[in-house]
Amino acid sequence: RSVEGLEAYIAEVERVGRTEQKPYRDAQNELGLAKRRDELQSKIDAANAALLGDGSGNILTEAQARTNLPSWFFAIMLELFSSQGTSIGLVALLILFGRRPAHG
Numbered sequence: 077r078s079v080e081g082l083e084a085y086i087a088e089v090e091r092v093g094r095t096e097q098k099p100y101r102d103a104q105n106e107l108g109l110a111k112r113r114d115e116l117q118s119k120i121d122a123a124n125a126a127l128l129g130d131g132s133g134n135i136l137t138e139a140q141a142r143t144n145l146p147s148w149f150f151a152i153m154l155e156l157f158s159s160q161g162t163s164i165g166l167v168a169l170l171i172l173f174g175r176r177p178a179h180g
Contacts, residue, residue: 079114082107147172 082103089100151168 077106077110079107079110082110 086100086103086107089095089097089103094100151172
């Protein structure tokens with residue numbers, strides 16, 4: 077139920093004077109939960125807007141650029157220390173080299 081609907085229900089119950097009954101207390105609890113849900117949803121929407129509406133559009137590209145060094149390091153270490161280093165390491169290096177974005 078919506079916050080507005082619950083507030084209207086509670087106001088009507090208070091007007092009639094049946095505030096001692098369980099449905100009134102349940103509605104108050106549900107109103108508190110609905111307000112909290114709406115507050116959290118607005119925070120989620122604001123966070124999504126901040127991430128998606130930032131204008132940079134480079135979130136994934138920047139994350140990928142940060143991981144390039146560790147993946148290259150891993151491929152070189154695999155080449156050096158693996159008993160099958162020549163085949164596995166070279167394939168890993170070729171795959172990583174093929175993924176690099178072209179600048180310019």
